[in-house]
Amino acid sequence: MAQIELTGIERVFTLGDSEVHALHELSVSIDSGEYVAVMGPSGSGKSTLLNLLGLLDRPNAGTYRLEGRDVTTLSPDEQAEVRRTRIGFVFQSFHLVPRLTAAENVALPLMLAGIPPAERHARVAQALKDFGLETRAHHRPDELSGGQRQRVAIARATIMRPAVILADEPTGNLDRSTGQDVTHLLEDLNAAGVTLIVVTHDPVMGGRARRRLMMEDGRLLHDVREPAPVP
Amino acid sequence: MTPADTLRFATRAASGYPLRTALMVLAMSIGVAAVVVLTALGDGARRYVVNEFSALGSNLVIVLPGRTATGGFGLGNLVTSTPRDLTVRDAQALLRAPLVTRMAPLSVGNSEIAWGGRLREAMVVGTSGDYVDIRAFRMAEGNFLPREDLGRATAVAVLGTKIRDEIFGSEPAIGRIVRVGDRRLRVIGVLGKTGQGLGMNTDELVFVPVATAQAMFNTNNLFRIIVEARSRDAIAPAKQQLEDIMRLRRDGELDVTLITQDAVLGTFDRILGALTLAVAGIAAISLAVAGILVMNVMLVAVTQRTAEIGLLKALGATGRNIRLAFLTEAALLSLAGAITGFALGHLGAWGLRLAFPVLPAWPPDWAVFAGIGTALTTGILFGVMPARRAARLDPVQALSRR
Ligand SMILES: Nc1ncnc2c1ncn2[C@@H]1O[C@H](COP(=O)(O)OP(=O)(O)OP(=O)(O)O)[C@@H](O)[C@H]1O
Ligand SMILES: [Mg+2]
Numbered sequence: 001m002a003q004i005e006l007t008g009i010e011r012v013f014t015l016g017d018s019e020v021h022a023l024h025e026l027s028v029s030i031d032s033g034e035y036v037a038v039m040g041p042s043g044s045g046k047s048t049l050l051n052l053l054g055l056l057d058r059p060n061a062g063t064y065r066l067e068g069r070d071v072t073t074l075s076p077d078e079q080a081e082v083r084r085t086r087i088g089f090v091f092q093s094f095h096l097v098p099r100l101t102a103a104e105n106v107a108l109p110l111m112l113a114g115i116p117p118a119e120r121h122a123r124v125a126q127a128l129k130d131f132g133l134e135t136r137a138h139h140r141p142d143e144l145s146g147g148q149r150q151r152v153a154i155a156r157a158t159i160m161r162p163a164v165i166l167a168d169e170p171t172g173n174l175d176r177s178t179g180q181d182v183t184h185l186l187e188d189l190n191a192a193g194v195t196l197i198v199v200t201h202d203p204v205m206g207g208r209a210r211r212r213l214m215m216e217d218g219r220l221l222h223d224v225r226e227p228a229p230v231p
Numbered sequence: 232m233t234p235a236d237t238l239r240f241a242t243r244a245a246s247g248y249p250l251r252t253a254l255m256v257l258a259m260s261i262g263v264a265a266v267v268v269l270t271a272l273g274d275g276a277r278r279y280v281v282n283e284f285s286a287l288g289s290n291l292v293i294v295l296p297g298r299t300a301t302g303g304f305g306l307g308n309l310v311t312s313t314p315r316d317l318t319v320r321d322a323q324a325l326l327r328a329p330l331v332t333r334m335a336p337l338s339v340g341n342s343e344i345a346w347g348g349r350l351r352e353a354m355v356v357g358t359s360g361d362y363v364d365i366r367a368f369r370m371a372e373g374n375f376l377p378r379e380d381l382g383r384a385t386a387v388a389v390l391g392t393k394i395r396d397e398i399f400g401s402e403p404a405i406g407r408i409v410r411v412g413d414r415r416l417r418v419i420g421v422l423g424k425t426g427q428g429l430g431m432n433t434d435e436l437v438f439v440p441v442a443t444a445q446a447m448f449n450t451n452n453l454f455r456i457i458v459e460a461r462s463r464d465a466i467a468p469a470k471q472q473l474e475d476i477m478r479l480r481r482d483g484e485l486d487v488t489l490i491t492q493d494a495v496l497g498t499f500d501r502i503l504g505a506l507t508l509a510v511a512g513i514a515a516i517s518l519a520v521a522g523i524l525v526m527n528v529m530l531v532a533v534t535q536r537t538a539e540i541g542l543l544k545a546l547g548a549t550g551r552n553i554r555l556a557f558l559t560e561a562a563l564l565s566l567a568g569a570i571t572g573f574a575l576g577h578l579g580a581w582g583l584r585l586a587f588p589v590l591p592a593w594p595p596d597w598a599v600f601a602g603i604g605t606a607l608t609t610g611i612l613f614g615v616m617p618a619r620r621a622a623r624l625d626p627v628q629a630l631s632r633r
Pocket of ligand 2: 046047048168
């Protein structure tokens with residue numbers, strides 16, 4: 001059984017009298033531990049797809065089964081719980097809370113999950129160490145470089161040990177070499193078994209994925225699988 | 232999310248925007264401070280009046296010359312024009328009323344008192360021997376004025392403690408001959424310390440027999456007559472009897488005013504009741520204004536932090552988590568405002584007491600609780616709307632805001 005199963009997904013936005021089909025007749029299934037790049041021109045529906053997968057948005061039609069469960073019919077609180085425990089988000093613009101330190105930003109999902117402070121501190125300290133941020137723990141985002149910010153964001157996305165990581169152009173705001181570092185970090189997580197779904201415009205990054213979903217006008221144009229690149 | 236975490240998160244959010252927080256705390260604190268200061272003023276005035284009049288003694292009816300048009304008691308009525316004088320004969324006639332136990336006429340004037348080269352100005356009160364009992368004064372030394380015929384101008388004087396101290400210092404006063412105005416009087420007693428009463432400080436008065444005072448000031452009329460009724464219940468019928476006697480003596484026309492303590496206190500009750508209402512009104516307005524400010528500031532906060540709210544939702548925050556976080560923040564700001572306002576209000580009340588030492592301007596407990604309670608309630612009530620708006624934000628759109 002596939003971890004993610006989308007069938008006949010429609011997502012329509014109404015702008016005045018005109019309707020935009022951001023996603024149209026989209027069906028795709030993704031297995032646990034896959035490394036998927038979502039690619040396509042601007043406005044083709046990549047972010048919309050990712051938001052749907054992350055339960056931040058609901059489809060107008062179609063079903064979405066996550067780990068065998070139909071999640072489109074869940075209540076908002078149940079969806080929040082799924083987001084909290086099964087999904088990690090990484091954004092192009094990092095989305096760190098400016099007044100909180102790196103450690104506090106990483107601790108946010110643990111705090112929302114109601115995990116006691118002692119355990120929280122231990123897990124945050126470990127995560128910061130894993131991502132090479134231990135010396136930056138008490139710095140606020142504006143005191144960090146872009147690469148460091150994205151590493152904090154990735155540490156935050158993985159702190160709850162999610163099953164799926166959704167990254168929307170995670171290297172879009174980073175220079176080339178920092179971007180590569182971030183890509184490697186995400187790939188290491190995937191190697192450890194986490195499903196990784198990355199939206200990217202970068203053909204090099206896309207080429208590294210073992211599976212590419214090519215989108216256009218809200219449809220899935222190509223679903224390309226390649227054998228894993230030889231290391 | 233545990234309550235402790237919600238509180239910590241809200242505290243960090245409030246302290247993360249110091250200017251906004253300071254502004255809101257200020258607005259809220261002004262409201263609460265206004266309540267504290269104004270009620271301190273109102274209650275101080277009430278206590279002042281009650282103290283003044285209870286210092287008078289109980290069961291009293293005060294007779295003053297002149298008829299007031301409304302029959303009510305106002306500050307202006309105390310200095311009415313005098314159509315016909317009030318005399319010692321009138322005073323004596325009042326004792327015929329069956330429900331009256333004691334009576335003291337008052338004749339008042341400014342003069343000076345001198346002894347052994349020391350001289351000071353003093354207010355001289357001419358009265359009778361019963362005055363000390365009616366007012367329930369205590370003697371420090373010697374006796375009060377003798378109980379004798381009101382027409383006798385005996386050359387004796389009783390001093391207030393302050394006068395005695397200033398004129399005689401550590402030397403004995405009883406038996407000494409002092410000069411008061413153009414008369415030489417023998418000191419027969421010194422009053423115990425009494426403090427304020429009806430706007431005159433009794434400690435700074437010189438008491439002499441009423442006839443002595445009238446001769447000194449070359450007059451026949453009295454300033455007041457103080458009459459004591461048999462009991463509290465007898466005050467109203469006694470007043471009626473006194474009015475009948477006066478009307479008889481004035482050929483059917485009542486040209487004096489009779490004031491009872493109840494009427495005086497009742498009038499002040501009404502005045503102070505209105506004052507309290509006004510205070511409540513001002514407080515309500517200022518707190519409502521503060522509440523609206525809380526709402527706007529929180530709405531701005533929600534707009535400012537839209538991306539953050541979207542992020543929290545993406546990280547798995549429920550609507551309830553977000554609602555509580557923003558509501559807690561509003562409550563915290565109101566609480567800080569209430570506490571600051573409480574401190575500011577007490578500072579203001581202290582200033583009032585400094586400026587008007589006679590006024591016991593302490594805010595009553597109920598007002599303090601009501602002020603702080605209302606501040607918290609308004610803060611939370613007006614915080615609900617922004618908090619709900621935050622919780623309802625669409626996460627996708629919230630996240631795309633930058
Ligand atoms: N909230 C919205 N209201 C109306 N239209 C929307 C909304 N969100 C997305 N769209 C439309 O849906 C389509 C897909 O948008 P989406 O953001 O998924 O594109 P994308 O592939 O992520 O583009 P990009 O590469 O520029 O990020 C676009 O035509 C966009 O205008
Ligand atoms: Mg996009």
